[in-house]
């Protein structure tokens with residue numbers, strides 16, 4: 001995402017900031033106007049950089065737990081921000097390390113929602129989806145098993161089921177996550193990556209499953225009706241887990257659903273990274289190979305895949321070079337093949353259509369069909 005300046009002193013800040021490190025004013029992100037607002041010393045009115053007043057309050061998860069920096073419209077009776085209101089289960093915060101881990105999870109979730117909002121994708125809560133007739137709504141369960149952590153037998157699986165995304169709290173522990181990453185041989189494992197993957201399953205169910213779109217999906221990702229359980233035991237069994245240039249990760253090879261979710265997450269990574277580069281106005285003035293002076297002179301949230309990939313290639317290379325200069329592993333440990341780009345293209349177009357409202361309309365129609373079928377069956 002683009003860097004957001006402090007509306008009081010203009011210092012560029014990270015998205016997670018609550019107090020500007022330069023001017024010490026309290027800051028809050030207003031998703032409606034897509035900017036940070038500030039509260040001056042002793043002030044009660046939130047203002048933007050031009051002095052404009054905004055009728056907003058801080059998210060209740062900031063007042064109660066100090067874990068959210070988003071703002072909510074003061075009118076209405078919704079105390080939680082657009083990201084926090086989707087929580088169905090939060091972990092028991094009395095345990096040691098739990099508040100810090102939960103805070104990390106919420107910070108990643110706000111970044112997820114920032115991208116979804118910029119893509120204009122449907123993000124109804126369960127209650128909103130039921131009211132709109134667009135089920136399933138989106139909800140989150142953040143689960144923690146303290147005994148399992150002690151004994152190394154945590155049984156919580158991160159995943160998606162009918163709109164509910166479950167995340168194991170241990171994914172917020174760097175040591176535990178790194179252990180899981182190396183044991184699974186993954187080049188990349190982050191909380192934000194988990195969210196982008198799981199929400200990919202959600203949009204599969206919202207935009208593709210049970211619609212005519214599934215035929216187009218199968219042409220690229222394969223037939224999702226094959227047994228998931230068989231695919232899973234094969235993947236984790238002997239000889240499984242191979243990775244070819246047709247898939248963005250080894251995990252994507254397991255089943256068409258996972259291929260879609262992995263490719264969906266990958267598109268989010270590229271779009272968000274390009275939005276960041278664009279936000280800084282970065283250009284590569286000394287890059288002379290194929291295309292001169294790569295830059296992001298377009299809106300990455302609404303660009304075609306050709307533009308995204310053409311600019312991303314040189315920047316990803318340069319970012320890897322910077323990381324190597326610091327003795328760090330590559331920022332972007334992936335290679336894109338023609339097949340992968342075709343899948344990215346499919347998802348990118350699908351999301352643009354969903355963002356324009358062309359697909360979401362299908363969902364109520366399907367719901368009506370199902371209701372009619374249920375009435376007839378009754």
Ligand SMILES: [Zn+2]
Pocket residue numbers: 006007008009010011020021022023024025
């Ligand atoms: Zn400031």
Ligand SMILES: [Zn+2]
Pocket residue numbers: 059060061062068069070080081082083084085
């Ligand atoms: Zn919040």
Ligand SMILES: [Zn+2]
Pocket residue numbers: 159197198201257258261
């Ligand atoms: Zn998955």
